[in-house]
Amino acid sequence: MLTRIITGVVGIALAAFVIQTGGTxxxxxxxxLSLLAWFEYxxxxxxxxxxxxxxxxLVFLVLLWGCAWLGSAEETMAVTTAGVLLMLLVSVLLHGRVTFQAASLSVAGVLYFGLPFAHMVLLRAADGPVxxxxxxxxxxxxxxxxxxFIGTWASDTFAYFVGSAIGSHKLCPSISPNKTIEGFGGSLVGTTAAVAALGWFFGFPVPEMAGLGLALSIFATLGDLVESVAKRETGIKDSGNIIPGHGGVWDRFDSVLFTAPIVYYFAILVLANQ
Structure with a gap:
C-alpha cells in the first residue's frame, strides 16, 4: 500500500507538471504512453x-499521433485508412505467421490506443479563451x-469508496466481480458533482458541466470494463508492472481511453459555442 501511495503522489506531481507545461x-x-500501452496489449x-x-x-501509432500534433483531419483519415488496410493485408503477405484474427486484433489495439491518445493531444492544444x-x-x-483527468479519477474514486462501504449488488460479476451497483451509483453522483464544481471553478456553464460529469462516469466505467474483458480473455491480472503498485499503462489509462474523446467533443461542440 505504501508503494502504491508514493507512486500515486509522484505520478500526480509529474502529471500536473506535464499538463501545465503542455506543448511538445x-x-x-x-x-x-500510447506506445507502452500497445506493447502491453x-x-x-x-x-x-x-x-x-x-x-x-508502432509505426501506425506514431503516424496517428503526428496527425493529431501536426496534421489535419484529412491526414488522420488517410493514415487510419491506410493503416487498417495494411495491417489486415499482413495476414496475406505473412500467411502462416500472422493469422487474420491476429491482424484484426492488431487493428483493434492500435485504434483503441492511438485515437484516444490523439484526442488528448488535440484537447490540450484546443483553442479557447484564457x-x-x-x-x-x-x-x-x-x-x-x-x-x-479529475472527472475520470473522481469516477474511479467514488465507485471504489461507495462500493467498499455499502456495495452488495454486483454490477457485472462475470467481468469485474468487485464492481457493484451501489459503487456505480456513487460514481454517477460524485462525478457529476465534481465536474459541476470544476465548471464553477473554470467559469464554464455548470448545468452543461454536470451533464458532462454524468457522461464521464458512465464512459469511465465502460472503459474499465472493456479492459477487464480483455484481461479475462488473455488470462492476465495486470497489463504490466511499469508503475509500481498500480500495474501497467493500460491499467491506469483504461478509463481515460473512453473519456478523452468525450471531453474533446464536448469542448469543441458545446463550450466553443457558449
Missing amino acids: LFAAFALV VRAFAHLGHNLTFVLG LSTPIGPFEFGCAMIWVM
Whole structure:
C-alpha cells in the first residue's frame, strides 16, 4: 500500500507538471504512453498465441499521433485508412505467421490506443479563451485536460469508496466481480458533482458541466470494463508492472481511453459555442 501511495503522489506531481507545461512535452508523453500501452496489449494477447503486428503497430501509432500534433483531419483519415488496410493485408503477405484474427486484433489495439491518445493531444492544444480562476489563469486546453483527468479519477474514486462501504449488488460479476451497483451509483453522483464544481471553478456553464460529469462516469466505467474483458480473455491480472503498485499503462489509462474523446467533443461542440 505504501508503494502504491508514493507512486500515486509522484505520478500526480509529474502529471500536473506535464499538463501545465503542455506543448511538445505533453504531446511527447501522450505518444510514449500510447506506445507502452500497445506493447502491453501485444504481450497480453501473446498469452493466447496471437502474433500481433507489433512493429507496424508502432509505426501506425506514431503516424496517428503526428496527425493529431501536426496534421489535419484529412491526414488522420488517410493514415487510419491506410493503416487498417495494411495491417489486415499482413495476414496475406505473412500467411502462416500472422493469422487474420491476429491482424484484426492488431487493428483493434492500435485504434483503441492511438485515437484516444490523439484526442488528448488535440484537447490540450484546443483553442479557447484564457480562463480566470481563483488560483490564476488557465489555458482553455489545459483546463479541459484537468476536467478529463479529475472527472475520470473522481469516477474511479467514488465507485471504489461507495462500493467498499455499502456495495452488495454486483454490477457485472462475470467481468469485474468487485464492481457493484451501489459503487456505480456513487460514481454517477460524485462525478457529476465534481465536474459541476470544476465548471464553477473554470467559469464554464455548470448545468452543461454536470451533464458532462454524468457522461464521464458512465464512459469511465465502460472503459474499465472493456479492459477487464480483455484481461479475462488473455488470462492476465495486470497489463504490466511499469508503475509500481498500480500495474501497467493500460491499467491506469483504461478509463481515460473512453473519456478523452468525450471531453474533446464536448469542448469543441458545446463550450466553443457558449
